[in-house]
Amino acid sequence: MDKLYIVIPAYNEEENIENVVNQWYPIAEEYGAQMLVINDGSKDRTAEILRECEKRCPLLTALSKRNGGHGAAVLYGYHYALEHHADYIFQTDSDGQTDPAEFPAFWEERKNYDMVIGNRKHREDGVSRVFVTRVLRATIKSCFHVSIPDANTPYRLMRADTLRKYIFLIPQDFHLTNVLISAIFAKKCCKVKYLPITFKPRQGGTNSLNMKKICKLGMQSVKEFQKMNRILQ
16 A cells, blocks of 8 residues: 655644645545645644644644744655655645545545646635746746746655655755755756646745745746756756
8 A cells, every 4th residue: 555644834823724634624535645744833823723633633644843934834844754765745835725525536546656646726825926926937947948837836745765865865855855856857867747726815924035035036946947957957
């Protein structure tokens, strides 16, 4: 039986995390998966709520680490899943914007692709976020010379053996880990399939990234992207 890990990073998500666990836990039960929530140094009650969730959810493991950003949190989760012999790793976020009902279509394609990733066709998270995605798409095209519809989607199912080949290329503190994984898979001509997904508004709380932070991270990432492209040549 294929061993699946569901990786969910969380930072200050006390308003969402219990609902997200409740929404995704039936998927873990149905597919015999381990649900792994990475508490990225939250300053609110996220860790406390996760401890309570663990008591009633035997397939849930909550790990806490020092705050390092979304990219560092998912990378931490990916390494943990690989170290625990995952066959497949699925990643989504803890803000309640994704729909577990769309997961079965991804799982059905797992044998055929190195990664099955969502393409956010129906987005309800605001015009500014759509703009950021379009700028990111153009930046990736410029830096890596590959076309990727939606590189940062927090809805991706990856073959662990493929991820294991390339995960060492990703800096530990890199914020856009998923973007870099998408670009690496494209540059290495891995088999990737995009499936349309819905993307709901954030279900509670506030996003830790505002436009100013996004722009700053974007400028830093361009340099990292250019450096990474030279490595991948």
